[in-house]
Amino acid sequence: MSSKQPQEATDAKRSNFIRAIVAEDVLSGKWGGRVVTRFPPEPNGYLHIGHAKSICLNFGIAQEFKGHCNLRFDDTNPTKEDVEYVDSIQEDVHWLGFDWGKRRYYASDYFEKLYQYAEALVMRGLAYVDSQSAEAIRASRGTLTEPGENSPYRERSVEENLDLFRRMRAGEFEDGACVLRAKIDMASPNVLMRDPTLYRIRRTAHHRTGTAWVIYPMYDFTHCLSDSIEGVTHSLCTLEFENNRELYDWVLDALEVYHPQQTEFARLNLTYTVMSKRRLIQLVQEGCVSGWDDPRMPTICGLRRRGYPPEAIRDFCERIGVAKADNMVDYAMLEHCVRERLNDVAPRYMAVLNPIKLTIANYPEGQTEAFEFPNHPEKPEEGSRKVPFSRVLYVERDDFREEAPRKWFRLAPGREVRLRYAYYVTCKEVVKNEAGDVVEIICEYDPESRGGASPDGRKVKGALHWVSAEHARTAEVRLYDRLFTQENPMNVPEGKTFMDCINPESLTTIQAYVEPALGDLPPGARVQFERIGYFCMDKEDATPEAPVFNRTATLRDTWARVERSQQQS
Ligand code: ATP
Ligand code: MG
DSSP, X not given: OOOOOHHHHHHHHHHOHHHHHHHHHHHHTTTTTOOEEEEOOOSSSOOBHHHHHHHHHHHHHHHHTTOEEEEEEOOOOTTTOOHHHHHHHHHHHHHHTOOOTTOEEEXXXXXXXXXXXXXXXXXXXXXXXXXXXXXXXXXTTOOSSSOOOOOTTTTOOHHHHHHHHHHHHHTOSOTTSOEEEEOSOTTOSSGGGSSOEEEEEOOOOBTTTBTSOSEEEOHHHHHHHHHHHTTOXXXXXXXXXXXXXXXXXXXXXXXXXXXXXXXXXXXXOBXXXXXXXXXXXXXXXXXXXXXXXXXXXXXXXXXXXXTOOHHHHHHHHHHHOOOSSXXXXXXXXXXXXXXXXXXXXXXXXOEESSEEEEEETTSOTTOOEEEEEESSTTOGGGOEEEEEEOSEEEEEGGGBOSXXXXXXXXXXXXXXXXXXTSOEEEEEEEEEOTTSOEEEEEEEEEGGGGGGOOSSSOOOOOEEOOEETTTOXXXXXXXXXXXXXXXXXXXXXXXXXXXXXXXTTSEXXXXXXXXXXHHTOOTTXXXXXXXXXXXXXXXXXXXXXXXEEEEXXXXXXXXXXXXXXXXXX
């Protein structure tokens, strides 16, 4: 596995071979100086982070070279497609920060044109109607080492083919009764060139064309012609389409139409993630996650709900670069981009996730004061807010130890710490329950340290976050973690599948105490809980009465530590 570090990634940007090709074409005037790309999703699922790479590449190239990028729905399979997906795809592309303007197209808009092209191929003697069964066609295709066999229907006359194809369109045949195939070469070393199917019969209503059609064009026929119809110059697709390029070129050459250039690049693979829509659908359908937008999903809507900013995703796509060979990118790299962005923009708040009560014995009962907190320590322009303070507070249980080593700078009997922006407090005693657990910490404060300033130059190292018990709001906090325990969930022992390596601890839900202002944030707001991590107000489940926060990321990469300790042990 290779994982990219930021430096390597900067180099990748410079050497992005697709940028280089486009730049050269612009310079040489190959396409009349035009640059037209397209992002061609099939509306059969929600977009994922892999699609984000393709979106950033296609829209990015168009922007950079003052061209256009079309959004084209590759909607030729009526059985799997749905408007729900069409809508979500548009929302996701917009959210990522890209706009297709008026250039939104559907392959289904070209059905009539595509049909005419198919008839043209028939008339040129380059396509024929095959009445063999699907199994027979598959069985005669040959293998990688053996050539295929010609269909007994291969030599039908142009007239007969035309008549049959028109009757296919007219609905005279049942599903599977026949297909239209290109007449290329059953002995081609490229299996895709062995008389590929161009049209099949599907008596299924289409989400846009309704029941107008009972025959539907195949991907390889549709894609190149859609590119051609739209005047695309650079048709950028992932490596698995390398073998399809020969067919892409064949169709356009056979019809003597405008011919864009297909170029392949490596698809994004991420550690601890499955990416294909088929598998993501399985996770949703089998209830492993709450839906497509579950914050553990690598879908764009999942990442959005998790709190990942679009800028961070764009930055990530830029840093991973575009290569010609497949590789695996470390999930930590994506998280790094998220932390970097959120560190810059997320306002800071205090929340106590695992609370223990702290009472300040010498603080007047019933008294409340408010301390001024900057919203962002490095950005005074972000302003400040008032945080209420009182005699009884909650602090993080992990910030207290009854038996503490010398270099423990947080709370312990006899030790002094600073409560952020408030006061110095010293632990005087503890209260235990019957089981012997500490349930309350009793402190005394130094009134001279108001605002957290040292009264006499004496220093304390620890600065703890806190919330006032009387003023705190309770919030549900969802601690999300990676969905899979294996670096490559697709590479599991025999007899197992990716479903067997789902992380049982990918979601832990807790009740936390948060400072009052956090309860009033709008859905989707991204914040830092000081000393804990980045969180986002959930868009679906939070209400003004009951805030819900999703953990976007921890402050540091905790997985790196786990992995290192696993390597060492
Ligand atoms: P999946 O395999 O995840 O189901 P797909 O390739 O079937 O995805 P499409 O809707 O056909 O999904 O993809 C639209 C575009 O996004 C295509 O150009 C495809 O090459 C690109 N794409 C899909 N997955 C990735 C990926 N992991 N990395 C980069 N580009 C991708
Ligand atoms: Mg596809």
